[in-house]
Amino acid sequence: RMATEWHKERELQARLRAINRAGVQLTSTRHLEPVLRGALKEALSLTGSTAGSVMLVEGDRLRIYVAEGLDERVLKGVQPKVGEGIAGWVAKTGKPLVLRRGAVYKRSLSHPSPERAEAACCLPMKVRGEVIGVLNVKGKEEDFTQDDVNLLSVLASHAAAAIYNARLYERLERRVGELRALSEVATILSSSLDPKKVLSLIVKHSLSLLKAKRASVMLLEGETLRVVASKGLPRGASRAVVRIGEGIAGTVAKTGKPMVLKRGERHPLSRSRSAPAAISVPLEAKGRVVGVLNVSERADGGNFTGDDLDLLMHFARQAAVAIENAELYREIRHLFDGTINALAAAIDARDPYTLHHSERVSKWATEIAKEMGLPPEEVEAIRYAALLHDVGKIGIPESVLLKPAKLEPHEFALIQKHPVIGAQIVGTVREFHRIIPYIYHHHERFDSTGYPEGISGQDIPIGARIIAVADTYDALTSDRPYRKALPPEEAAWELKRAAGSQLDPEVVEAFLRILKRQGIKI
Amino acid sequence: RMATEWHKERELQARLRAINRAGVQLTSTRHLEPVLRGALKEALSLTGSTAGSVMLVEGDRLRIYVAEGLDERVLKGVQPKVGEGIAGWVAKTGKPLVLRRGAVYKRSLSHPSPERAEAACCLPMKVRGEVIGVLNVKGKEEDFTQDDVNLLSVLASHAAAAIYNARLYERLERRVGELRALSEVATILSSSLDPKKVLSLIVKHSLSLLKAKRASVMLLEGETLRVVASKGLPRGASRAVVRIGEGIAGTVAKTGKPMVLKRGERHPLSRSRSAPAAISVPLEAKGRVVGVLNVSERADGGNFTGDDLDLLMHFARQAAVAIENAELYREIRHLFDGTINALAAAIDARDPYTLHHSERVSKWATEIAKEMGLPPEEVEAIRYAALLHDVGKIGIPESVLLKPAKLEPHEFALIQKHPVIGAQIVGTVREFHRIIPYIYHHHERFDSTGYPEGISGQDIPIGARIIAVADTYDALTSDRPYRKALPPEEAAWELKRAAGSQLDPEVVEAFLRILKRQGIKI
Known part of the structure; x- marks a missing residue:
């Protein structure tokens, strides 16, 4: 008897060692799924069982996470409430339950007949006194012994700690991922x-x-x-x-x-x-x-x-x-645009014949710049430059500006200074450096006979060449003291005539394409 | 003999159970320090030892993290390299080392004499084959048995898994904290x-x-x-x-x-x-x-x-x-400020007597607003309004604006329209709603005899009352066709005289304080 006992003890010892090994391995595993699979596999091999499952508590229910040797159909339906059925009872009470072969348990939800009732063992998995799941094993010829139950309990404790750790780890890892994503998104948002x-x-x-x-x-x-x-x-x-x-x-x-x-x-x-x-x-x-x-x-x-x-x-x-x-950026941009418009309107308002002239020139110039495929920041610069192209007229006395008769040479010299004065006014704003040459050169002629520098062709900045075309067209289509406004068709014809001499033929061509699209016959 | 063996087996079994329990407890612990203390405590009680330490690998050295029953002085100095001394050898080879009482080991760094050489046991703590530290126990009367070593090895495995988990957890928790801090900081930065x-x-x-x-x-x-x-x-x-x-x-x-x-x-x-x-x-x-x-x-x-x-x-x-x-915001703000300044300068430039007038009025008005303790956004609004207060003059022909002689009634009526025109020009910019009344009312008088509305006292918006004082002072201290500029002292005296009739006495008072601080005798 002693020898048998001794052998039993030796065997138990080996099984305890195995559980220790399993415990270390389970708690060294970082993710939930392999922890659950490992725990179940160990429980089966430890007791020589062939079927089983691990269920975890979710809210007020138990859900099967992994299973072995069980009917797939059964598995899908099984989601007992905590307190209901065998597993539910174990989850609720935190106590293990051992089912004997052939015995009928009224708690069972599946109510097997005695001849089909298998031996089974159902153990709570607890972390700091709280049941987080249930470990089920069955499919064994004999009944489970007290040793089996004790050993499975130890294993269930290791499994519970490992499950808890894996969940915590997965949660923290997910959280790190989310917070990193948050940082990426913050950068995108504020960009x-x-x-x-x-x-x-x-x-x-x-x-x-x-x-x-x-x-x-x-x-x-x-x-x-x-x-x-x-x-x-x-x-x-x-x-x-x-x-x-x-x-x-x-x-x-x-x-x-x-x-x-x-x-x-x-x-x-x-x-x-x-x-x-x-x-x-x-x-x-x-x-x-x-x-x-x-x-x-x-x-x-x-x-x-x-x-x-x-x-x-x-x-x-x-x-x-x-x-x-x-919002702040949009507001200050609006404010800026509004001020530029006010400035342009103020200039135009001095001469009843040029009311809204800058606004219209800006509109045409912007369209031409786009038609010519210039980059957006260039289009924007041309828009502002066109709005402000006559800002230098502020320095010209009205006696000259509004003179209905032919100008004296010294008066004409004064008029010719307006692009220079304009460039000076705008030049006080450091960030306007891009548009200064467009204002300065908008009265140059393609054939070099313009002012203030008398440069020609491609030497004239593109913005200035575009403004020249828009400016000329608006002048032609507006009333003047000495003539009525020309109809668009005639004005277009005049532009064509001036292409190559006064105006850049390419710019004129682009503009004529715009006019054509607007239904003007050219 | 069988009975003794049997008892030994029973005892071993109890110790294995204890290790299982300890393993579960260790791996359920979240932080490094208690894991280390728990592991050492368990190792001592498992073997009946009184002293020991847990060392962790840091780079190429071992550092004592927790110790029990050891000399403090010894502890501080001990930081052996992996490979050096007893613990270093264990860390390098991953094998346990058992030191017998009274025996001398040439690997020992402390070289105790045989009569002082204690029994000791030194075990590697491994995670997935990698040594992360060493568990040392000593202070036991007898030598350590093979069972002791085997059991300590199992415990060391649990401890290693627990240490690894605790470090990982601490790292992830720190990381979550850092990333949350990053998000807070991102919000602060972009604000x-x-x-x-x-x-x-x-x-x-x-x-x-x-x-x-x-x-x-x-x-x-x-x-x-x-x-x-x-x-x-x-x-x-x-x-x-x-x-x-x-x-x-x-x-x-x-x-x-x-x-x-x-x-x-x-x-x-x-x-x-x-x-x-x-x-x-x-x-x-x-x-x-x-x-x-x-x-x-x-x-x-x-x-x-x-x-x-x-x-x-x-x-x-x-x-x-x-x-x-x-940077973008600063640039567009600069652009805006520059444009407003250009607009103000353009207005002033029409009349040689008012060169830089708006700029100076804006400077004085801003100082008065601050002196009166107005909120920053109000000060800012007054600054812009003062810069643009004469913008409506753009609508007045120069024949009237610059007339050196006395104005005819219809000409004076035209002049009186400039605050209204100014408000209209500025009114096209939606975000300027705050400064419109300041421009519109800047020629009202405190005693209701001003224009365009003839309102009086507190009915005149504060910004308009401030601009009126600054405007009057700048006019008094500038040359005019009909008189020379007054020195500041006389101009201040004129303001004082006008306080209560033309000007708001409180505003005048605030302005005089500013002038006084600048050394002007009043």
Whole structure:
């Protein structure tokens, strides 16, 4: 008897060593799936069983994560509530349960007949007293012994620690990935100063960060929130207007606090009929709520987590700053454009015959520059230069400027100074360096007989050659004290005549193409 | 004999169970320190030993992390190289070493005499075949048995897995913390559009993110890199200029690739005499290198890690965008200011007597607004309004504007229209709504006898009342066709006289305080 006992002890010892080895291996594994597979495999080999599964607690249910030797059909359906059935009881009580061969257990959900009832063992997996799952083994000829149960319990403890670690590791790794993505996105967001683009980037990237299907940005205008960009919203919702304090978004805007809605939860404030998982966070810039960012419907159908909320809050802060910056930039650009226009209008206003002249020349010059395929920043420079081409006329007395009779030579000399004066005025603005030559040379002629320098052909900067054509055309098509405005067709004909002498033929050609497209017969 | 054996087996079994429990507990612990303490404690109680230590491999050395029952003095000095001494041999070979009582081992670094030589056991801690540390136990009366060694080896495996997990967890947790900090910092950075502030924020936050002592931002100007913001640099270095392609920073700027220097490593490109740990990363915006961000000297004296580099690269991308945005904003603001100035100068230039008048009025008005404690955005609005207060004069023919004789009533009516015309011109710019009333009302009088509305006192907007004082003072102190300029003292006296009738007494008072401070006797 002693010898048998001794052998039993030796065997138990070997099995304990095996569990120790398995424990080390399991806890050295970084990802959930191999941990679960390893734990199950070890449990089967330790007890000589052929079938089993590992179930994990998810909310109030148990879900089978890995299984061996079990019917696929059975597996799909099995998602018992904690407290229901054998595994549910084990999960609830935290105690192991040993099922004897041929015995019927009334807790069983599958109710096998006695002749089909197998021996089985069902063990809780606990981390710091909390059940995180259940380890099931069966498919063994004999019943499970107390030693089997004890050893499986030890293994279940190792498995529980390993599962916990793997989940934690996976969560942290995912979080590092998300936060790195957040940083990339922040860079992309703040790289744009175009308000529309910023808004659509916010929608796009809030979806990708949270792996969700719907998102919308609402901005506060006075007391109302208006959807200004969205994706995946049902028809109508994308034009929704909400008063501050009303509904989910209105409440978030009012309180400045985020709201997280669980899937299927009908929130008293919500107006939507369906109830997808959703998060709404405030868009805050400089301590002031400027809008709300809503994200809903996770792609995997689940609920949003605390990590998701944290991520979206971080993103929303960056989004709000990006919106603010784009707005500031847009405003100051508007202000700048407005001032240039005011300046141009002021110049034109001195002479009733040149009312809105600069504006029109700028319009034509911009179109020609585009037609000639110049790069955008060149087109922009030409637009400004054309608006300001006559700014130097401010220095010419009205007695000369508005003289209805023929000018005296000294008066004409004064007029000829206006491109120079204009370049001087504009030259005080350092960033205008690009447009100065366009203003300075806009009265040069292609054949070198112009002023102030008398240069010719390609020596005249392209912007100046373009402004010359636009300027000439507008002069021809406007009333003058000494003649009526020419109709466009005649003016076009005049331009053609001046091509090569006064004007650059290529620029004239480009302009005539524009006029033709507008239905003017040439 | 059988009974003794059996008891031995029973005891061994109990110890194996204890190790299993210890293994689960160790691997469930999240932080390094308690894992190490727990492992040592377990090793001592398992073998009935009283002293021991856990050493971890750091680079090519072993460092004692926790110890029990050992001389403090001994501990501090002990940092053997891998391969040196007992522990070093174990770390190198990955094999346990058992020291017998009274025996002398030539590998020992402390060379105890035979009568002082204790029994000891030294075990490698391995993760996936790699030795990460050594577990030492001693202070036991008898020698260690083979069972002791076997059991300690199992425990050492659990400990190794737990140490690895705890380190990984700590690293990931730190990384999550750093990346969250990065996101906060990105928001702070992009919230500023002031280039100087952005640069100092970059220096400040690169130090806090990397826990380092020195940082500098260098920007590319043509072919040279110039330090534009720094902290902790030695004298002289903060004004350093480096050509692209030269030295560490110049190479980073040229290649667009980061460089990491280890502490004490004399890099062939480095010009610094000391060799602290350092990282230099490119500042890239829109695919173009605009500068270099250098960080050096970790606060803990260590080297920068791959995580540090990744963090700084992310930060540098956001920093570059923030610099770019602030620059763009500054440029367009300059452009705007320049245009307003050009417009003001153009107006003043029509009348030789009013040259630079608007500029001076703007300067005085701004000072008064500040003196009266108005909020910054109000001061700014008054500055612009004062610059443009006479913009409406553009609509008045020079025959009237420059008439040296007394004006006819219809001419005077025309002059009186200039605030209205000015408000109309400025009114075309939506964002100028704030300054329109200041221009419109700048010729109102405090006693209601002004134009265009004839309103009085506080009904006149504050900006208009301030411009009126500045405008009057500048007119008094300028030459006119009909009189010479008054000296400041007399002009101030005139203002005082007009306070309450033409001008707001409070505004006049504020202005007189300014003049007094400038040494003008009032």
